[in-house]
Amino acid sequence: MKTYLRILRYAKPVGLLAPQYLVYTILEIIFGIINFAMMIPLLNVLFRIENIETYEYPDFSISIDYLKGLFYYYFSSIIEEKGQFSALYLICGLVVASTIIANLFKYLSNIILAMVRINVITNLRTTFFERLMSFDLKYFSSSRRGDVIARGTSDILEIENSVVSSFTVLLKDPLKIISLFTVLFWMNAQLTLYTLILLPVSGLLISQLVKKLRKSATRMQNTLGEIGNVLDETIGGMRVVKAFGAESYLKKKFRNKVDRYAKYNFTIAKIYNLAPPTSETFGAITLGLLLLIGGQMIFNNESSMEAADFIGFIVLFSQILAPAKSLANGFSNINKGIASGERVFHLIDEDTAILSKPDGKDCDAINDGITFNDVSFAYEEKDVLKNINFKIPKGKVVALVGPSGGGKSTIADLVPRFYDPYQGEILLDGTNLKDFKTESLRKAMGIVTQESILFHDTIYNNISFGNPHATFEEVTEAAKVANAHEFIEKLEKGYETEIGERGAKLSGGQRQRLSIARAVLKNPPIMILDEATSALDSESEKLVQEAIYNLMQNRTTLVIAHRLSTIQNADEILVIKEGEIIQRGSHESLMEDGGLYKKLTDMQSF
Ligand code: ADP
Numbered sequence: 001m002k003t004y005l006r007i008l009r010y011a012k013p014v015g016l017l018a019p020q021y022l023v024y025t026i027l028e029i030i031f032g033i034i035n036f037a038m039m040i041p042l043l044n045v046l047f048r049i050e051n052i053e054t055y056e057y058p059d060f061s062i063s064i065d066y067l068k069g070l071f072y073y074y075f076s077s078i079i080e081e082k083g084q085f086s087a088l089y090l091i092c093g094l095v096v097a098s099t100i101i102a103n104l105f106k107y108l109s110n111i112i113l114a115m116v117r118i119n120v121i122t123n124l125r126t127t128f129f130e131r132l133m134s135f136d137l138k139y140f141s142s143s144r145r146g147d148v149i150a151r152g153t154s155d156i157l158e159i160e161n162s163v164v165s166s167f168t169v170l171l172k173d174p175l176k177i178i179s180l181f182t183v184l185f186w187m188n189a190q191l192t193l194y195t196l197i198l199l200p201v202s203g204l205l206i207s208q209l210v211k212k213l214r215k216s217a218t219r220m221q222n223t224l225g226e227i228g229n230v231l232d233e234t235i236g237g238m239r240v241v242k243a244f245g246a247e248s249y250l251k252k253k254f255r256n257k258v259d260r261y262a263k264y265n266f267t268i269a270k271i272y273n274l275a276p277p278t279s280e281t282f283g284a285i286t287l288g289l290l291l292l293i294g295g296q297m298i299f300n301n302e303s304s305m306e307a308a309d310f311i312g313f314i315v316l317f318s319q320i321l322a323p324a325k326s327l328a329n330g331f332s333n334i335n336k337g338i339a340s341g342e343r344v345f346h347l348i349d350e351d352t353a354i355l356s357k358p359d360g361k362d363c364d365a366i367n368d369g370i371t372f373n374d375v376s377f378a379y380e381e382k383d384v385l386k387n388i389n390f391k392i393p394k395g396k397v398v399a400l401v402g403p404s405g406g407g408k409s410t411i412a413d414l415v416p417r418f419y420d421p422y423q424g425e426i427l428l429d430g431t432n433l434k435d436f437k438t439e440s441l442r443k444a445m446g447i448v449t450q451e452s453i454l455f456h457d458t459i460y461n462n463i464s465f466g467n468p469h470a471t472f473e474e475v476t477e478a479a480k481v482a483n484a485h486e487f488i489e490k491l492e493k494g495y496e497t498e499i500g501e502r503g504a505k506l507s508g509g510q511r512q513r514l515s516i517a518r519a520v521l522k523n524p525p526i527m528i529l530d531e532a533t534s535a536l537d538s539e540s541e542k543l544v545q546e547a548i549y550n551l552m553q554n555r556t557t558l559v560i561a562h563r564l565s566t567i568q569n570a571d572e573i574l575v576i577k578e579g580e581i582i583q584r585g586s587h588e589s590l591m592e593d594g595g596l597y598k599k600l601t602d603m604q605s606f
Contacts, residue, residue, distance in 0.1 A: 003338050003341045003342050003345065004166070004334065004337075004338055004341070006341070006345065007120060007124070007159060007162075007163060007337070007338075007341050008120070008163075010119070010120045010123040010124045010127070011116045011119045011120050011123075012119065012123065013119070014116070014119075017112050017115060017116060020108075020112055021109055021112045021113065021116075021167075021171070022171075024105045024106075024108045024109035024112065025105070025109045025171065025172050025175060026175070027101075027102075027105040028102050028103075028105035028106045028109060029172075029175060029176050029179050030179075031098045031099075031101045031102035031105065032098075032102045032176075032319070033179060033180065033183060033316070033319075034094070034098045034102075035095055035098040035099050035102060036312075036315050036316050036319055037183070037312065037316070038091055038094055038095050038098070039308075039311065039312045039315050040308050040309055040311075040312035041071070041072075041075055041087075041091055042088075042091045042095075043307075043308035043311060043312070044308050055069060055072040055073045055075075055076045056069075056073065057069075057070075057073050058070055058073065064183070064186050075087060075090070078090060109172070113167050113168070116163075116167065117160060117163050117167075120159070120160070120163050121156060121159070121160045121163075124156055124159065124344065125152070125156055127348060128151070128152050128156065128344060128347070128348060129152070131347065131348045131350070132148070132152070132347070134354065134355075135350065135354075136354045136417075136418060136419050136420070137413065137418040137419060138379060138419060139350060141379070144225070144226075144228075144229040144232070145228075145229065145232045146225060146226070146227070146228025146229030146230065146231055146232040146233070147222075147225030147226065147228055147229055148225075148347065149228050149232070150221070150224050150225040150227075150228040151225065151343050151344050151347050152344075154221070154224055154340075155221055155340035155341075155343050155344050156340070156344060158217075158221065158336060158337055158339075158340035159337045159340050159341050159344065161333065161336075161337060162333050162334050162335075162336060162337020162338065162340070162341075163337065165329070165330040165333040165334065166330060166333070166334045166337070168326060168330060169326070169327055169330030169331060169333075169334060170330075172323070173323035173324075173326055173327045173330065174323075174327070176319075176320075176323040177320055177323050177324060177327070180316055180317075180319055180320050181320070183316060184313060184316060184317060187305075187309060187312070187313050187316075188294075188303065188305055188309075188313060190303075191290060191293065191294050191297070191303075191305075191313065194286075194289060194290065194293055195286050195289075195290060195317065197286075197289075198282050198285060198286050198289075199282075201282070202278060202279055202282035205278055206275050206278055206279060206328045206331065207331070209271050209274055209275050209278070209332070210271075210275070210331045210332055210335050211335075212271055213268060213271045213272060213332050213335050213336065214335040214336070214338060214339050216264050216267045216268045216271070217264075217268060217335060217336040217338075217339035217340070218339040218342065218343070219264045220261060220264035220265055220268060220339075221339055221340050221343055222343070223257055223260050223261040223264060224261060225343075226257050227254070227257045227258065227261060230250070230253055230254050230257060231254075234250050234254075268336070271332070272332050272336075275328040275329055275331070275332045276325045276328055276329050278328065279321075279324050279325050279327070279328040280321065280325055283320075283321040283324060283325070286317075287314070287317065287318065287321075290313075290314065290317060291314065294310050294313065294314070295310075298310055354417050354418075354419075354420060354438060355438075356437050356438035356439060357434065357435060357436070357437060357438075358437075360434075360435055360436045360437040360438075360440070361431060361435055361436045361437065361440075362436070362437060362440045363428065363436050363437075363440045363441045363443070363444045364440075364444075365525060366394050366428065366429060366444065366525045366526060366556055367394060367429050368393070368394060368429045368430060369391055369392050369393040369394045369396070369428075369429070369556060370391065370392045370415065370426065370427070370428050370526070370556065370558075371390075371391045371392075371426070371427040371428075371430075372388050372389055372390050372391070372411075372414075372424070372426055373389060373424050373425050373426070373427065374387050374388070374389055374423065374424035374425075375387070375388040375389075375414065375421045375423065375424035375425070375426060376388070376421060376422060376423040376424055377410060377414065377419065377421045377422060377423075378422060379410075383579055384407050384410050384579050385407050385410055385411065385414075385421070385579045385580075386579045386580050387424070387580070388411065388424070388579075388580075388581060389581070390572070390574055390581065390584070392556055392557070392558055392572075393556070393571070394556050395554060395555070395556055396556065396557070396571040396572070397552055397557040397558075397559060397567075397569070397570045397571050397572075398557070398558055398559070398570065398571065398572045398573075398574065399558075399559045399560075399561045399567035399570035399572070399573045399574070400412070400558070400559070400560045400561065400573075400574050400576055401560075401561050401564060401567070401573060401574070401575055401576070401597065401600065402575050402576035402577050402582075402596070402600075403577060403600075406576040406577045406578060406579065407576050407578075407579045408560045408576050409530060409560065411558075411576070412528050412530060412558060412560055414426055415433075415445065415526070415528055415558060416441065416442050416445050416447060416528065417433050417434075417438055417441060417442075420434065428441070443524070444524050444525055444526055445524050445526040445527070445528060446519035446520075446522050446523075446524040446526070446527045446528070446551070446555075447519070447527075447528045447529075448512070448515050448516055448519050448527075448528070448529050448530065448548075448551070449515070449530045453515070454499055454506075454511055454514060454515070456498070456499070456500060457498065457499070458495065458496050458497060458498055458499070459488055459491075459494075459495050459496070459497050459499060459514065460472075460475060460495040460496060462499060462514055462518065463475050463478060463479060463484075463495075463514060463517045463518050463521055464518075464521065465518055466518070466522065467518075467521050467522055470521055472495075474521060475495070475517075475521060476495075478517045478518070478520040478521035479495075479517045481517070481520045481547070481550045481551070482513045482514070482516040482517035482519075482520050482547045482550070482551070483513050483516075483543040483544070483546055483547045483550075484510070484513035484514055484516070484517045484547070487510055487513075499514075509541070509543060509544055512544050512547075513543065513544060513547055516544070516547045516548065516551055517547075519551060520550070520551055524555070525555060525556060526555065526556045526557070526558075527551060527552060527555045527556070527557040527558070527559075528557075528558050528559075529548060529551070529552070529557065529558070529559040529560065530559075530560045531548060531559055531560060531561050531562055531563070531566065541563075545566055548566075561573075563604065564597075564600060564601045564604050565604070567587070568587040569587075570586075570587070571586075572584060572585065572586065573585065573586065573587060573590055573597065575590070575595075575596050575597050575600075577596065582595075582596060583595050583596060583597050
């Protein structure tokens with residue numbers, strides 16, 4: 001129920017929708033009942049014409065009796081004055097009119113329902129995405145993409161379906177049932193009480209079914225997430241899959257998940273389809289009981305009810321069966337939706353967001369530099385960085401070198417606050433990074449990573465990414481600084497060339513130069529570079545090196561160096577091993593010291 005109410009809270013802005021919905025629904029129900037209540041005078045007209053009673057004008061009161069009296073007063077006078085055909089015409093006219101009006105209100109109330117549903121889904125999707133964007137990178141490395149995507153798509157779709165049915169279930173159907181029961185009670189209280197005997201039994205049965213359904217629905221949605229994971233990994237690693245002939249392994253893995261999904265799906269189908277027949281069966285039993293008891297009453301003249309009233313009673317009772325069935329159905333649906341709702345909220349409630357201080361400082365320029373004060377960090381339990389101390393003074397270059405897995409990328413990720421250290425602090429111009437607005441902080445930094453993340457879009461849009469107001473001149477200028485302009489010009493469509501998923505249509509060096517161009521265009525005072533030249537041919541490497549050199553000019557730079565030859569001019573070099581700085585200094589002093597740096601340099605020059 002908590003999850004359900006939480007979903008409903010996303011319906012904002014509700015405003016006048018709720019009262020409007022209520023009014024339309026009530027009118028729809030009233031006209032619906034009038035429609036069937038017409039049966040009684042109709043039967044009277046058809047079968048009991050000779051001895052139609054003349055009704056007195058009723059005394060005014062707010063009651064069904066008054067309305068009925070009024071109706072019969074006019075109705076009997078019409079029969080008396082104009083004959084039975086006129087009365088028949090009148091009834092038929094009223095039946096058609098009340099049906100049309102009831103349907104008009106049904107339409108209006110459904111439109112409101114649609115508005116609420118659309119509100120819920122729009123707000124939920126937006127919140128989901130916004131939350132996702134605020135998570136730190138730790139979240140994305142520990143959860144599987146396919147599952148996150150499933151939560152954002154199919155789970156939200158499931159919620160959408162449940163929300164729609166839920167309004168009918170929680171409001172319209174009970175309202176319909178209560179109104180019909182009220183009329184039935186008024187017509188014949190004793191008979192109506194009989195109909196209530198079987199109600200609790202059927203309700204109990206259905207609630208048991210619904211509970212079972214929720215469990216299976218959760219399992220099914222989880223499996224759907226797993227299917228997404230396999231799909232994501234397979235598509236992402238297709239080259240490796242093919243190279244290693246892993247197709248049959250993956251097919252089997254996928255088939256396993258799909259089979260599990262099918263199993264849960266079938267369980268759900270069995271339960272889901274059991275609810276409506278259950279309620280219908282109970283409805284039919286009750287109806288049979290009614291006919292039996294009511295019929296006997298009439299045969300024995302035990303009741304004041306006329307045969308026409310009794311038939312009207314039965315017709316009205318049969319109208320309860322449809323909303324009762326849809327109520328059962330709706331409850332099953334809601335529970336499927338709640339299972340999905342829990343999955344979505346689980347992600348929304350995830351507590352790994354890097355919060356930006358709303359009243360934090362803006363980071364416009366850099367005056368002093370970036371300082372790491374006794375910083376320690378762990379992804380899980382094990383420390384990845386231990387007591388790191390260093391400073392990148394304004395306009396200087398600090399380079400990180402060392403064996404892979406030492407913690408260099410982690411240090412680089414702490415500067416834009418992709419993660420926060422659990423101990424120590426990182427200062428920018430003497431202010432803790434946490435005291436800045438995170439967006440403003442990141443705006444001041446350019447990041448070129450090893451993977452050079454590009455998007456399935458044109459070259460132009462990839463360079464101007466995050467900088468939508470850049471002019472064409474600025475974009476080409478940035479491409480020139482990044483040594484990318486020349487190769488872009490040679491492409492058939494130039495800057496409008498689509499580069500494929502993750503830049504698949506470009507070479508490694510070209511991809512890198514595009515990311516560099518993007519950073520140049522952003523023109524930030526701080527640069528974080530993960531230099532990846534190892535996979536490039538020497539011509540490409542030279543171009544990338546040059547581009548990086550251009551990029552570092554007049555900026556405060558942290559660079560992760562793989563080719564030691566490129567950082568010999570760095571102002572300070574830190575040698576990182578197993579999360580600690582084991583050597584530091586200029587290239588010359590480190591070479592003199594001997595140790596790991598000299599060993600690595602010697603190995604590379606060899
Ligand atoms: P380097 O850049 O020097 O190669 P990293 O900073 O990438 O080193 O990694 C340092 C250590 O942290 C490694 O032991 C690595 O396995 C671990 N590590 C890196 N990223 C994650 C992550 N997202 N989750 C858990 N452990 C990680």
